[in-house]
Structures are given as C-alpha cells and as structure tokens.
Amino acid sequence: MPDSGDVHPVKASQRGDSQVRVYAVQPRKGATPDEIVTGFLEAMTSDDSNFATARSYLAPETSKRWRPEASTTVLAAAPDPGVPILGGRDKPGMSYPLLGRQIAAVDAQRAYQPVTPSDYRRTIHLSQQGKDGEWRIDSLPPGLLLGASDFERNYVSVNKYYFASGRSVMVADPVYIRQRQDPVTRQDPVTQAVSALLEGPTNWLKPVVESRFPTGTALKGGTRSLTFDDRNVLKVPLNERASGVGRSQCTRMAAQILFTLKDLSSSRVEQVELQRRDGSQLCVLSSGQAKEYAPDHAVGSPDNQYFVDKEHRLALLESGAAESTEPRNVPGPFGDGSLPMGSVAVSRDERTAAAVSRNAASLYVSSIVNGSELKGEVVHSRGASAANRLSAPSWDGRGDLWVADRDPENPALMRVPDGEDTPQDVRIVPGLDGARIEALRVSADGVRIALLLTKDGRTTLKIGRVERQGPADDPVVTVTELRPAAPQMETVTAVSWAGPSRLVVVGKESGGVQQVRYIQTDGSTTPSALLPGLNQVRAVAASDDESKPLVAFSAEDGIVRLPAGANWQTLVKEGSSPVYPG
Structure with missing residues (x-):
C-alpha cells in the first residue's frame, strides 16, 4: 500500500480517450435481434458520414425519420439492452428496453442541460423487413443515446x-x-x-x-x-x-x-x-x-488576493508574491480595525471594498486606497442571528454591489447601484419556493448570478439570468429562469466564478466526501475537473483569469492557495473570507 501521494477518484467505466475512434460495422446477413440492437448502439458512437452505418440497422422509413442531430441523451454508462419482449398479433416483432441512468441532455442548439440522476427506460422495437425477413429497428427513442464516456470522447x-x-x-x-x-x-x-x-x-x-x-x-x-x-x-x-x-x-x-x-x-x-x-x-x-x-477590459485583470485576517481586518496579498511574503492590511477603516468584519468583497478596479460586519447585521462600503473615514451602513438586516442576516457581498462587472438578507421574516436579494446608491430589491422569477439564498456570486459580465439556495437542510447551486428593463440609469433588475448547475451534488458549501463560463464549487455527492471541482455554467463537468483534496473548506475564490491560483479557507489549514500543477499551500494559518476582486 502506498503511504504518500494524492488520492484520485477511480471510475468503473474509464473516460473515453479522445484519440480513440469507433468505426461502425454494418449488420451481417441474418443478424439476430440481439446483434441488431447491440450493433446499432455501438454505431451511434461513431463518426461515419450522416450516421450511415447506424441507419443500416433501421427500417427504411425509420431511417428517414431519425434525426440524430436533434438531441442527445447522456447516460452515466452505455445504455444496457434489457430482456427482449416478444410482440403479439397486434404488434409483431420484438421490443428491447433500454436501461440506464440519465445525467444530462443536449438539445438541437447544442446546449447541455444536466439533470438530477434518474433511471432511464425507453423501448426500441424490431420487426422483420423485406422478403429475406431481416431484423431491423422500426421504433426507437429520438436523437442519440450515449454513455458519458462516449459523449466525452466525441464532444x-x-x-x-x-x-x-x-x-x-x-x-x-x-x-x-x-x-x-x-x-x-x-x-x-x-x-x-x-x-x-x-x-x-x-x-x-x-x-x-x-x-x-x-x-x-x-x-x-x-x-x-x-x-x-x-x-x-x-x-x-x-x-x-x-x-x-x-x-x-x-x-x-x-x-x-x-x-x-x-x-x-x-x-x-x-x-x-x-x-x-x-x-x-x-x-x-x-x-x-x-x-x-473582454468583461474586465475597463479595469485590467484584477488578480490580487484578499482575505479577512485574524484581527478581522482586510488584508491584501499581491499577485505573484512569494510564499514567504507577509500580507499587508489595506488603507482605511477596513484595514485599521475600525470595523471588525465577517465577510468582504473587493470591487473589480480594486479601489473600493464592501464589508459585512462580524455580526452580519450591517453592510458598509469604503475606499481601500486612502484613509477615508467609515461612512454609514448601506444595508441593515434585522435577522435574529448572524446566520439569518446578510450574506457575503459580490460586485458585478458594472460596478454594482449585490447582497442577500437571509432574515426568514424579511428575505431579500438587493443590488446597490455603483456601491453607494439606495439599495434596490431584485425580484426572482419564478420565486424560490421556500428556499433561502445562502450565498451569491455575480459574473464579471453582469448577466448571470450563481446562488446557493438552502431548503429542507440541503444547499444547492443554481444559475440565474440577470435581466434589466427600463431606463439605463434606473433599471428594474430581475433574476429569472434559475437552473441547476450541480444536480449531482447532494449539498454545495461554496462557489466562485472561475472564468467566463466556469465555476469552482465545494460540495459533496450523495454518500461521498467533500470535494473541490470545476463545473461549467451549463452544469457539465469532467473527471479531470476534480481538484486535489482539502479538508473542511468553508470558502473558495478564483480569478476570472484562469491561470491564477485558487484561494480557499479551510477550517483546518487556514487560508490556502492552489498554484497550477501543485498542491494546496498554506498562506496564513488564521484568517477567513478569501476573495479575488469581484
């Protein structure tokens, strides 16, 4: 048994090698129904022109109707033909159940949509065709049907x-x-x-x-x-x-x-x-x-790392600094201890920050480039406890500040225009159906928002579309059409944007251990997206520049950083709320 090294997940069905190609085989003369079904399922994974070989397993009229480009159903493993059922007088032939566990679907626009893993069961029917009585498929599910490894190999x-x-x-x-x-x-x-x-x-x-x-x-x-x-x-x-x-x-x-x-x-x-x-x-x-x-063209590429130190002050660790470099506190009330803070967000131009007080009751905004005095609170929550008050804030690419009030008596999602104007309530359509916003992160482009939603003791990740209507200087802002981004995870602890269409997520699957991994905003993921293990992660932060290291807060290891090609490295033993600008 090895006594050192990283732990890596092992799948029962290995990921398909993108360099491997499947060449479909035409059905042999006199092929049995079993051979027809198996051959057709294999032919669907090939690249032959217009799926000509796969069509050779179909009855002529069925081949004309079949549109493999219209949709793709993705199963956890290759579809499994069940025990065939012999037809009766009203419908002669043979029916095969196709069994599996569906994890996603791809529509005609090529858009990927994950689904909560669920049992898949459809039927494929065969009948004898022509004077030779060759078995062919005359009814089948729409589109392509692929196992996850074949999907990853082909797409x-x-x-x-x-x-x-x-x-x-x-x-x-x-x-x-x-x-x-x-x-x-x-x-x-x-x-x-x-x-x-x-x-x-x-x-x-x-x-x-x-x-x-x-x-x-x-x-x-x-x-x-x-x-x-x-x-x-x-x-x-x-x-x-x-x-x-x-x-x-x-x-x-x-x-x-x-x-x-x-x-x-x-x-x-x-x-x-x-x-x-x-x-x-x-x-x-x-x-x-x-x-x-580019979404960050107005402010350059913000890549400095910030966190709340053990004295509850905002500290800065400059990009590219050596491991031995000591972080420094920012100028102004957020760095001198005037406001003991619990969570923080730094604007994308790195001139302003927003901080939620330690008791999570108040949100403040202040400059972090000069020693200005602390202004009055921007948002106040009347929740009975810190867990029922303000979430960590987030800046979008327009310079607006977002925060959620988790007060069960008066829950709200709020946007503070320019980080200093009167807070405005943001509607979510359709509603949250009893779920509570636990945390939020807005994308650099300002048109998408990642929400951690808690309901019945389970926290899930959803992505919403940010719509603006009305005058440009005073729009009505709405979050619409929430869709699940990580349905395979039983619970999600933390999330951060990690590029134009990628998130880094901390969570665990049912019966599994906590993991840190990358997920696309459409919910797709690959085994290679799983990152080195880290215990008791409470927060994670990533830059929009995908080459910059991840930063996280572990209750066991403190503030840690993950450079490319390396393992997690401890930066500060005591601290919390790590963030990149945004």
Whole structure:
C-alpha cells in the first residue's frame, strides 16, 4: 500500500480517450435481434458520414425519420439492452428496453442541460423487413443515446461569445460540438464552432445578449473547413446577408469569432478576416484589438488576493508574491480595525471594498486606497442571528454591489447601484419556493448570478439570468429562469466564478466526501475537473483569469492557495473570507 501521494477518484467505466475512434460495422446477413440492437448502439458512437452505418440497422422509413442531430441523451454508462419482449398479433416483432441512468441532455442548439440522476427506460422495437425477413429497428427513442464516456470522447465544450445587451462586453455561451468532423454537416471543429456562433445564442441566454451578425448570416455555402495560414490568420467567408455591414459592426462580428475560437484551436488565433460571398474583404481584427470587449477590459485583470485576517481586518496579498511574503492590511477603516468584519468583497478596479460586519447585521462600503473615514451602513438586516442576516457581498462587472438578507421574516436579494446608491430589491422569477439564498456570486459580465439556495437542510447551486428593463440609469433588475448547475451534488458549501463560463464549487455527492471541482455554467463537468483534496473548506475564490491560483479557507489549514500543477499551500494559518476582486 502506498503511504504518500494524492488520492484520485477511480471510475468503473474509464473516460473515453479522445484519440480513440469507433468505426461502425454494418449488420451481417441474418443478424439476430440481439446483434441488431447491440450493433446499432455501438454505431451511434461513431463518426461515419450522416450516421450511415447506424441507419443500416433501421427500417427504411425509420431511417428517414431519425434525426440524430436533434438531441442527445447522456447516460452515466452505455445504455444496457434489457430482456427482449416478444410482440403479439397486434404488434409483431420484438421490443428491447433500454436501461440506464440519465445525467444530462443536449438539445438541437447544442446546449447541455444536466439533470438530477434518474433511471432511464425507453423501448426500441424490431420487426422483420423485406422478403429475406431481416431484423431491423422500426421504433426507437429520438436523437442519440450515449454513455458519458462516449459523449466525452466525441464532444468538446466550446464557448460561443455574444455581447451583453446594450454593452460592448462579451458573454460566454457554452455549447458542445463534435471533437472531430461532424457526421451530419461534415464540418471540422473550427467550422462547427463558427457555425454555432452564427446560429445565435442559446434560448436561456438569448434575452440578455446580442449578436452583431445580421439575422440570417451563415458561412458561405459548402464551407466545411476553416483553416489558419502560416501567420495564424483565419479567413471566414460569409453569405450575402453580411455583405453590407459597416466597418464598426464588422469588427464586432470578428471579435465574436476571435473570442469563440481562442480556446478551441491548438493553433493560436492571431487575426480574423471576414470575407463577403465573392471573396472580397469585409474587415480584419487582431486578437489584441479584440481585448477591449473582454468583461474586465475597463479595469485590467484584477488578480490580487484578499482575505479577512485574524484581527478581522482586510488584508491584501499581491499577485505573484512569494510564499514567504507577509500580507499587508489595506488603507482605511477596513484595514485599521475600525470595523471588525465577517465577510468582504473587493470591487473589480480594486479601489473600493464592501464589508459585512462580524455580526452580519450591517453592510458598509469604503475606499481601500486612502484613509477615508467609515461612512454609514448601506444595508441593515434585522435577522435574529448572524446566520439569518446578510450574506457575503459580490460586485458585478458594472460596478454594482449585490447582497442577500437571509432574515426568514424579511428575505431579500438587493443590488446597490455603483456601491453607494439606495439599495434596490431584485425580484426572482419564478420565486424560490421556500428556499433561502445562502450565498451569491455575480459574473464579471453582469448577466448571470450563481446562488446557493438552502431548503429542507440541503444547499444547492443554481444559475440565474440577470435581466434589466427600463431606463439605463434606473433599471428594474430581475433574476429569472434559475437552473441547476450541480444536480449531482447532494449539498454545495461554496462557489466562485472561475472564468467566463466556469465555476469552482465545494460540495459533496450523495454518500461521498467533500470535494473541490470545476463545473461549467451549463452544469457539465469532467473527471479531470476534480481538484486535489482539502479538508473542511468553508470558502473558495478564483480569478476570472484562469491561470491564477485558487484561494480557499479551510477550517483546518487556514487560508490556502492552489498554484497550477501543485498542491494546496498554506498562506496564513488564521484568517477567513478569501476573495479575488469581484
């Protein structure tokens, strides 16, 4: 038995190797019903053109109706054909139950939606076809049916990018495309990603984002491959719908493509050239020019780490500081002990902070770059105990401050415009159905919010869409269409944004131990997203820059940091509430 080293989870069904390819096999003459069902399920995992081999297991009329691109049902393991049932006079043939445990679904927009793991049971029916009486499938569930390992082998997550409504800030919209050539369109991954972008945002995100591409814009007909030249320039030919756009709009269109492709291709995208249908140039945009549309472009890349020290003061540990570097307290009332604090949030420009008092009754805002005096409280809670008062605050990318009052008698989600104006209640539609907001984190783009919701002793993670209506200087703000982000977890302890469409989550699955892992905002995850173990984690913080280390508070180890490729390192033995700006 080893007596050192990290502990890693082991799955009974190993993750599919992305380099492994499955080549489907045509049904043999005289194949039995068992062979037809097994062969068809295997053929669905292959890349053959238009799923031609999989269709060879279907009756002719069934093959015409089957649309594998319409949806994908993802099971924890490959579907298991049950014991067949022989049909009667009214419906001759044989029926096979397909059994498994469903964990997710992917719709026609390529959007992934996790579900609470539940038993899956559908039926596949076979009948004898033609004069030779060959067995073929004449009824089956819609779309594709894949086990998780086959799904991970065949598909890859990519962020499409659109502009936040009324703003020049990019918002990530994650979808899944084929890792290699798409069987239906025959497009390579780069072309699939651009095509998905041109199709528009997914339904969930659509109300709060805008595409700069004119309606109906698509790739020039017949385009199946987009390649980079030796200078990493990508030329993208568009159809006639885009031919008349002006230069300003065109550069924003190119920015959407640059952001979408920046993490997909192994060859770094340095420049995008958009072309008219006739091959003439519309515009050119470099990756450096596109940076002005990043969510944090106005304040740079905030990556300093902050925490509440043992004296309940706000302390700063500068980015890149050595392990031996002592943290320093910030200037002003938050750093000199005037306000003993319990939790804190630092604005994205790192000039202002918001702090909740130790008893969680009051929220204050103050400068952290000069020695100004502490102003009056911004929000007050009348909850009977600290656990029933204010949550930790969070700043969005617009400079607004968010906090939740957990008072059972008067619960509220509040937004403080510019961190100093009159607090405004934020409605949640539909309501929380008795759940209480335990914690919240708003995304850098300001259009999504992560909520930890407690009900019946269980805390779950949901993502909501932040909608604004009315005048820009005084909008009515609503959080709508909450959706589960980690349904596989029995309870979630802490959450932080960790990039444009990624969260770092602390929680545990049913019957499991606490774990720290990355989860996409669409709820998808991979075994590689599981991070090294850490005991008794109470809080976690991540930068929007995914290269920066995670920071966490462990009741056992204090304030700790996780650099890339290393294990957790203790920074300060006593402290709490670690945060990055935001």
